[in-house]
Amino acid sequence: MSLQYVLLPIILCIVAGFINGSYVTPSKWMKGWNDEIIWLSYTLFGFILLPVLSLLVLDKHIFAQISSVPSHYLMLVLVGGFLWGISQLFFVLALKRTGLAISFVVNISMGTAGGALLPLLWNQSLLGSKYAYLQLLGAVIFVVAVVTTILAGEARRTSQETQQSESKQNNSVIYMILGVFFAILSGLGSIIQGNSYTYANPTLSHAALHNGASLLPANTVAFTLIFIGAFFPNIIYFACLGFRRRSLPSLVQKGAAKNWFYALLMGVGAWGSVLLFCQAQALIGGDLAPTIAWPLFMIFIVLTANFWSFVHGEWNGAGAKAKKLITSSLVLFIAAVIVFGFNSMNKPSQPTVAHTAAQTQVVQQAS
Numbered sequence: 001m002s003l004q005y006v007l008l009p010i011i012l013c014i015v016a017g018f019i020n021g022s023y024v025t026p027s028k029w030m031k032g033w034n035d036e037i038i039w040l041s042y043t044l045f046g047f048i049l050l051p052v053l054s055l056l057v058l059d060k061h062i063f064a065q066i067s068s069v070p071s072h073y074l075m076l077v078l079v080g081g082f083l084w085g086i087s088q089l090f091f092v093l094a095l096k097r098t099g100l101a102i103s104f105v106v107n108i109s110m111g112t113a114g115g116a117l118l119p120l121l122w123n124q125s126l127l128g129s130k131y132a133y134l135q136l137l138g139a140v141i142f143v144v145a146v147v148t149t150i151l152a153g154e155a156r157r158t159s160q161e162t163q164q165s166e167s168k169q170n171n172s173v174i175y176m177i178l179g180v181f182f183a184i185l186s187g188l189g190s191i192i193q194g195n196s197y198t199y200a201n202p203t204l205s206h207a208a209l210h211n212g213a214s215l216l217p218a219n220t221v222a223f224t225l226i227f228i229g230a231f232f233p234n235i236i237y238f239a240c241l242g243f244r245r246r247s248l249p250s251l252v253q254k255g256a257a258k259n260w261f262y263a264l265l266m267g268v269g270a271w272g273s274v275l276l277f278c279q280a281q282a283l284i285g286g287d288l289a290p291t292i293a294w295p296l297f298m299i300f301i302v303l304t305a306n307f308w309s310f311v312h313g314e315w316n317g318a319g320a321k322a323k324k325l326i327t328s329s330l331v332l333f334i335a336a337v338i339v340f341g342f343n344s345m346n347k348p349s350q351p352t353v354a355h356t357a358a359q360t361q362v363v364q365q366a367s
Contacts, residue, residue: 009280009293016276017300023269024095025308026262033259034247039092040238041251041260045267047085047231051224054275058217065211066204066221073200077222080196081229087189088230089237090182097179098153103305106146106180110187114194131343138295138339145332149306150180152318152325159319194294197222216275219282223274273297295340299333306330 023046027038055062066074094103126132154176201222208218242248250256281293306326309315315323 009283010296012276012280012283013293013296014300016273016280016297017302018304019269019276020273020297021301021304022308023266023273026265026269028312030259030262032253032255033250034242034245035092035096036238036241036245037247037250038259038263040235040242041263042266042270043231043234043238045264046270047227047234050267050271051227051274054271055217055220055224058220059208059213061211062208062213062217062221065208065213065218068211069204069207073203074225077196077200077204077225078229080192081226082233083229084189084193084196084226085230085233087186087192088234090189091186094179094182094186098176098183103179103183103186106150106183107186107190110184110191114191134339134343138336138343141332141336141339142295142299145329145336148325148329148332149302152322152329155322155325156315156318159317159322190298193226196226198294215282216279219278220275223278227271227274273301295336299336299340303330303333 027042030038033041059065091103091107094107098106201219204222205218208221209215239248277293277297280297284293306329315326318326
């Protein structure tokens with residue numbers, strides 16, 4: 001793989017990560033809406049309207065083009081999306097308790113490690129290869145960066161609370177622990193999301209390409225199905241919460257148009273970043289392309305989330321120790337980017353046996 005085909009996917013992942021790491025920011029500009037209404041409006045745009053409409057604009061025949069795919073692949077991405085959708089509810093709870101930086105870091109780190117390493121379990125022929133070793137190295141660097149970030153968050157909390165009463169400090173510790181626990185639960189969903197895509201996308205994209213789809217919609221349809229699956233638990237939860245709290249009428253109150261625009265921006269940030277990621281992994285090419293593009297995507301989300309956490313003052317009064325730790329973690333994240341980016345040139349070109357058999361079945365059914 002030439003250098004330009006390494007740099008372009010990395011650039012796309014940088015842009016995608018920045019957009020995704022920023023998608024929560026417009027929620028801070030919304031006035032007069034409770035949290036459940038903010039996330040309800042985001043769910044409508046980010047999980048169903050933008051994914052489905054953009055995919056149909058790219059290729060209006062895309063769903064017909066994957067109709068020959070074995071049903072268990074479709075069920076995998078839909079159920080994986082549903083479980084990821086549930087985990088996103090825990091991410092919202094984590095945001096309120098630990099802040100933007102820590103929530104994103106814990107969530108994304110689990111998704112990154114799982115997305116980089118778990119696919120090796122169903123591609124065991126790669127074990128012992130240079131590719132596998134570099135994937136492991138990148139994941140280890142990433143985990144160390146995550147641990148460093150968590151230590152920075154704890155140092156920040158300690159520094160910011162030195163003037164508080166003991167009772168308030170104890171409550172804050174419990175609040176932080178609970179927030180990290182929710183972030184871990186959301187991270188489990190990120191693992192499911194990433195691996196559902198990595199496993200099913202080769203077969204789904206091959207079917208779409210065989211039936212006339214272009215590269216981008218073929219590599220996006222799996223994620224669209226994941227987001228459709230995630231739509232249902234989120235819309236049900238936030239709609240019920242809004243009904244119980246009697247906040248649903250605020251959706252149509254005077255001045256709500258500006259909030260709807262901000263919700264649209266959130267949806268564009270979340271889904272637009274996925275489109276860029278899909279293009280990046282399509283450029284890398286091959287069944288294992290997501291194992292390279294996914295960690296890069298996740299890392300740049302973390303870097304962006306840390307950037308916004310500084311902008312929003314989460315690290316004000318954090319102290320020198322916390323700032324040194326968070327700086328060290330950013331250096332480690334960049335090192336992980338270099339490892340994963342370099343490893344894209346070591347990516348095996350042959351598809352796995354399982355995917356080859358499935359793709360052959362798709363071609364036979366379509367013929």
